[in-house]
Amino acid sequence: MSDHEAGGMPSDEDLSLPKATVTKMIAELLPNEITCAKETRDLIIECCVEFIHLISSEANEICEQESKKTIAPEHIITALKRLGFESFTTEVESVLKDHKQQQKDREKKVSKLESSGLTEAELLAQQEALFAQSREKFRTAAQQ
Structure with a gap:
C-alpha cells in the first residue's frame, strides 16, 4: 500500500497525468506523418x-514568505519568473x-x-x- 493510499502524501510514483489526455495532446501537436513512441x-x-x-514548490515558498496559507495565481506567476520561465507568464496571465x-x-x-424567483420544480x-x-x-412540421 502506498503512502497516498494509506492517507499520507502521495509519492512521486503516485503522481502522473492521464495518459490518454497526453497522447491526444501530442497527436494534436505533431504532424500527421509523425508518431510518438x-x-x-x-x-x-x-x-x-x-x-x-518545481513550480508548485517554488510557489509554496513564495506563499510561505508572504505568510499566506493558500497558493494564489500570482504566486505561480512569480515562481515562473524566479525559475527562469518568464516567457511563460504572458500565456499564463491570459x-x-x-x-x-x-x-x-x-x-x-x-x-x-x-433572480428568476422560481423554484427548481417550477423551472x-x-x-x-x-x-x-x-x-x-x-411533429407538425414532419406531417406537412
Whole structure:
C-alpha cells in the first residue's frame, strides 16, 4: 500500500497525468506523418509532473514568505519568473484572465437562476412544457 493510499502524501510514483489526455495532446501537436513512441509519451508525462512539482514548490515558498496559507495565481506567476520561465507568464496571465471571466459568467448564470424567483420544480415544469411544445412543432412540421 502506498503512502497516498494509506492517507499520507502521495509519492512521486503516485503522481502522473492521464495518459490518454497526453497522447491526444501530442497527436494534436505533431504532424500527421509523425508518431510518438509510448516511452516518449511516458517521458513527456514525467517531465510535466516534474515541472509542476518545481513550480508548485517554488510557489509554496513564495506563499510561505508572504505568510499566506493558500497558493494564489500570482504566486505561480512569480515562481515562473524566479525559475527562469518568464516567457511563460504572458500565456499564463491570459489563461488566468479567461478563467476568471468564465467564473464570472458562471456566477451570472447562477444569479439569473436565483433572480428568476422560481423554484427548481417550477423551472423544471417550464422546461418540460417547452420540450413538449418543441416536439409538437416538430411533429407538425414532419406531417406537412
